[in-house]
Amino acid sequence: MKNKIFYGLALVLITLTISSFTLPKADKVEIKTKIYCDHCGACESCKPHIVTSMENVPGVKGVELNVKQELLTVWYNAKKTNPDVLREAVRKAGFEADGVAPFSDAYDKLDECCKKQ
Secondary structure (H helix, E strand, O other), X not given: OHHHHHHHHHHXXXXXXXXXXXXXXXXXEEEEOOOOOOOOOXXXXXXXXXXXXXXXXXXXXXXXXXXXXXXXXXXEOOOOOOHHHXXXXXXXXXOOEOOEOOOHHHHHOOOHHHOOO
């Protein structure tokens, strides 16, 4: 009987210890953008630029850009960043974020194929 109690307590302790090491779930935000490049993803401009810019934001865990849907999905640590900061980072990369125009100096630096024609 004592062995069953001991093993039961040991199992509970191990479970609690393992669960304390589990990484917190990342929050997710979807940001609508505009991709004007007709070959985005095939060149080394639009897609890599916006993805790399987002990956450099502290707290960003992952980035996915769906070019056809013009949708940027960002997984992030809410203790380090928030959706407003992420939208601003998109604009600083030279792209529209949820209907808000990019910063003009960043937009001007984009390759011509990435700009609205």
